[in-house]
Amino acid sequence: MQKKNEIRIGTRGSRLALWQANWIKESLESKDKDLSVSLIKIKTTGDKILDVPLARVGGKGLFVKEIEEALMDGKIDIAVHSIKDVPTDLPDPLHLPVICKREDPRDALISRGLKFSEMPQGAKIGTSSLRRQAQLLHLRSDLKMVTLRGNLDTRIRKLDTEGLDAVILAAAGIRRMGWGDKITELLSPEISLPAIGQGAVGIECRREDPWINSQIAFLLHRETFDAVTSERALLKRLEGGCQVPIAAYAEIENHTMRLRGLVGSVDGKTLIRDEIMGPRTRGESLGVKLAERLLEAGADKILEEVYKQR
Numbered sequence: 001m002q003k004k005n006e007i008r009i010g011t012r013g014s015r016l017a018l019w020q021a022n023w024i025k026e027s028l029e030s031k032d033k034d035l036s037v038s039l040i041k042i043k044t045t046g047d048k049i050l051d052v053p054l055a056r057v058g059g060k061g062l063f064v065k066e067i068e069e070a071l072m073d074g075k076i077d078i079a080v081h082s083i084k085d086v087p088t089d090l091p092d093p094l095h096l097p098v099i100c101k102r103e104d105p106r107d108a109l110i111s112r113g114l115k116f117s118e119m120p121q122g123a124k125i126g127t128s129s130l131r132r133q134a135q136l137l138h139l140r141s142d143l144k145m146v147t148l149r150g151n152l153d154t155r156i157r158k159l160d161t162e163g164l165d166a167v168i169l170a171a172a173g174i175r176r177m178g179w180g181d182k183i184t185e186l187l188s189p190e191i192s193l194p195a196i197g198q199g200a201v202g203i204e205c206r207r208e209d210p211w212i213n214s215q216i217a218f219l220l221h222r223e224t225f226d227a228v229t230s231e232r233a234l235l236k237r238l239e240g241g242c243q244v245p246i247a248a249y250a251e252i253e254n255h256t257m258r259l260r261g262l263v264g265s266v267d268g269k270t271l272i273r274d275e276i277m278g279p280r281t282r283g284e285s286l287g288v289k290l291a292e293r294l295l296e297a298g299a300d301k302i303l304e305e306v307y308k309q310r
Helices: 015-031 065-072 130-139 152-161 171-176 210-219 222-237 280-309
Strands: 006-011 036-041 078-082 094-099 107-111 124-127 144-147 166-170 185-187 201-206 246-253 256-264 271-279
Touching (some): 006 015, 006 065, 015 078, 015 152, 015 201, 015 210, 065 078, 065 201, 094 210, 094 222, 107 152, 124 152, 130 144, 130 246, 130 256, 152 166, 166 171, 222 256, 222 280, 246 280, 256 280, 271 280
Parallel strands (some): 006 036, 124 166
Antiparallel strands (some): 094 201, 107 166, 107 185, 246 256, 256 271
């Protein structure tokens, strides 16, 4: 196999996406001092449509499609993604061999000092996620949910510019940007079960590129990979995209996996949740089995209604 010395990383241009891509770049260069790693910024459909809620844009892969096309065209060698943006079905030439060690997967509440339990009656809460909306409205039907779009810093600023009482964002992104001091409260999975793959960064590449696959292999974090694979198996069985009220979170302890899953109606009136435990080596089948239990409990009707509204 002929050795190369260059890797081109495809990434979105947001500050968080660039932080993640640079993190991978520095890791690769630290391992191999002769390696030259460059970043190529690619604008995705999700980045171009900023005046419409993501759930209404529809389709899967809003933040990865153009990057995957660059991978298949040979314009880049690897793509660095937030796993929660990656559809469960990838184009045939591509795969997702590496998922890095997960950051905190929880949702974070940012307010002017008040925790979720202290929010006033009719509080205005900003979020970009139907999943968060469904769960929070289930607990507090009085809340007024405001749809947010834009990068992390833009959404945080809207706390003031939109007169909101709080915004809910992924803790991982806030911490990676060095803004952990802005977090008022980390929401427990009992309050807001995380999105599939939340907090995890993945590397996508061409299957038939053995040198690239070997170069990135050391970045794989097996426990995170197993957990996220289980969550993604649940999502795939539910045939859900990124912008539907589906949540799942897998935890591993002593080779045993606990997978929690949830499907909710957008108005929060109906919330179906369940969990399953089993060997971590059977994570994918656990995800499928839990999804089927959720469907039998009525998740199919909820999802059908969500897609009909969209």
